[in-house]
Amino acid sequence: MTGIDLVPLVDEGLGNSAYLVDLGDGRALVVDVSLDLRGAWRAARRRGLTVAFAADTHLHADFVSGARHLAATEGTQILASAAGHREFTHTGLRDGDEVDLGGLRLRALATPGHTHEHLSFLLLDGDAPAGVFTGGSLLVGSAARTDLVSAEQTEDLARQQYASLQRLATLPDEVGVWPTHGAGSFCSAPPGTERTSTIGREKAGNPLLRAKNEDGFVADLLGSLGSFPPYFLRLIEVNRRGSVVLDTDPALPPLDVGAVQSLLTDGAQLVDTRSVPEFAAGHVPGALSIPFRPVFASWLGWLAPHDRPLVIVRGADQDPAEIAWQATKIGYTNLAGELTGGVDAWTAAGHSATSTRLVRAGQLGRERILDIRQTAEFAAGHLPGATHIELGELAERAGDLSREPTVVMCGHGERAMGAASLLEQAGHRDLAVLDGGPQDWVTVSGRSLESRT
Template identity: 35%
Template sequence: MLFRSFFDDKLAQYTYLVGCQRTGEAIVIDPSRSIDEIVQVAKKEGLTLTAATETHIHADFVSGSRQLAVDHGVKLYLSDEGDENWKYGYTEGLDVEFVRDGSRFSIGNIDFEVMHTPGHTPESISFILTDRGGGATKPMGIFSGDFVFVGDVGRPDLLEKAAGAEGTADSGARDMFRSIQRFKELPDYLMVWPAHGAGSACGKSLGAVPSSTVGYEKQFNWAMQIDDEQAFVDELLKDQPEAPVYFAEMKKVNKVGPTVLKHTDRVPDLSAEDVKQALKNNNTLVIDTRPATLAEKTLIPGSITIPYNKSFTNWTGWLANYDEDLVIIGEPYDKEAIIESMHSIHFDRIIGYAPVDVVAEWNQHDAYETLSVEEFLEEAEKESTYVVDVRNDVEWGDGHLNQANHHFLGKIRDTDIPKDKTVLVYCQGGARSAIASSVLKSLGYEDVKHMAGGYGAYLREQKNK
């Protein structure tokens, strides 16, 4: 058996390639939208992609199952669990087998048994793998999707918070409790291969280790230690991070079917004049991907900065709208990776990509100012200022400046911050406040300043006094 995992560090998402080397067949589990690397690895190993499957209708990235079915003719094994609201709507004309709890299928000499594991979502399933080709008569591991992570379990509140499915958080938490009881009955030696690692918003305390075992999780995963159902429900729903607004779009897209990308769909390169023309359209958002230290003094009026790093996809999902045309400013060598990152959460309305050199052709810039902690605190005492904390709810609850008003970064474009004052922005370390400052400038706020080092630097200075 061949086993490969692929990790998207911007989505903290795992895709798995499993192949039977005796028959040359292979299956992709929870495929991302970008499938080229997987196809190349399979080809290099002498395998033919014959199937793809997914553990549930994903809410945090675009699934590549449909792309694989259209481009490579693979057979799809899709969940038939859940009610009519959680059925796939794009399967007509494709080779699809719907599976339920107890269903079995094989890829060459590798067997998969389906286990219905609702909780994160009603249709969630897991796959228990047995390598019969290797002589095994007992299973090796379980692909747990967003059911069991290393050190955590999937959150059940996304449907309610992001997709507007009222009342599903509590019922999902109770489903999760029952699913965990079944998980505990599995052999301790089974490997656990989750769909996400640390950094994913699909849980609140995911570990960074890529895999685990059933026995280890039974001993050390917090969710396995609570035997009372109500206590479990209360703990699972407590302190979950904000549900990114783009999750609702992802759930819909993966249900009705993502757009199939074509290699001929190329994003054109833009000149400075092209960008100027695009900015005249109120329905165009220009995203500057340069580091904030470069963008803060040379920000093109009307644009926002979201530096291209591990957080880029997340904050793009929060701050961009699906009904907007998007223009990207970035390094030429980052173009392909940036476009791929945006496509991974279905931002397909990218009308052009401009190199960072275009910034030099602007005579005026929408600069915001960076203040030291001491300067920031002095400004915060003035009646002419309005202090904004853009951190999440948990961070805010753990402590904040007395003068601060809470405006979470992900919702800053819909802000009600007064425009007649100097706006002082801070976060935990300085990165998010820089993004927020650029957004406020794009919205017409004239005097915006943010704190270098954020609340963390403030606490360190207070400790040293």
């Protein structure tokens, strides 16, 4: 791999990596880039490169592909699976097809499992394989989920994933493994900091590659699957038909109070991106709390409607362009704008604001404890007697919860405030949010967490 100039482009929030390869002749290849192309453009321009090729390993579910935008704006050649039936101009590849990159070659390897049409791309320097872009097939320490197509096809795709990983494992040990999905991705990856690996390291340490047989692999993979944001079920088709080509960078147009009030009357949703303490101190009634942080896009796609206008209330220190980009890369083009002046402008115009109590672990009494973390987090350790509903399920179940004093908790407070805002929308009152998480309770109580579901 010595002669390959590979630049990982990591999206910490989505837990994904795209890649840029300097082809050595003023051109570049990018692999699995999202519509937020700022990182790819910076890397290319820093090296004086033109993006000549954009390869997509599969029809992405967790972000809008940037390949079509590159093709429209820079003449980039799109390389993708012919079996994906994309409805826009691209070079459709099948198993074994090769593309001459000008010294380097890219060979398509059919590796279905994560999706039906999934390809891995083997990068060859002469006849020597340097690395393989494994997309959602072989990951560092894992393999990507197989339940994004339908429940009926999940096991069959898991068996295809097994065969795909076995095929990749026949590559030489020194070949680099360059996956798209990594730690933090809801497409499944174990926690950890490594985002690239080698075939040899994966054969030695990846538990799914060391499964005794296909049935064992399937049981282990399916047993590891948690929930995922509902927007995943929409973006595969968006990417098959062809993503939008942006005329301008996404932005948040300013909206005065009157315009916002009119939008809300017509069904818009207010999304408050401020910090937990700011939202707790005062917010517009009915606002959805999604604090702006690296994972903002995932939770926006999980909690906010995609088919109604969204109005943003942001903190003074939050970049409106960054908020707009995070929404756009997951297909949320329904941002109407931002409330100029924020909550202060809202109340100055005579409208009411509401607040949500923040409590410390030492202040917990006999209130119901509602833990809204993911199932695996809850099972690993939770407060005795806590009620568990995942945040992603709460909107549908909020109406069924009894109206009793409740403290909502997660790991730190951000997700819990989002849950409290959903409960407020459903008419719940007497709510508080735990400022902290389970370990804070352990510290002040001296008791142990329960670890059963």
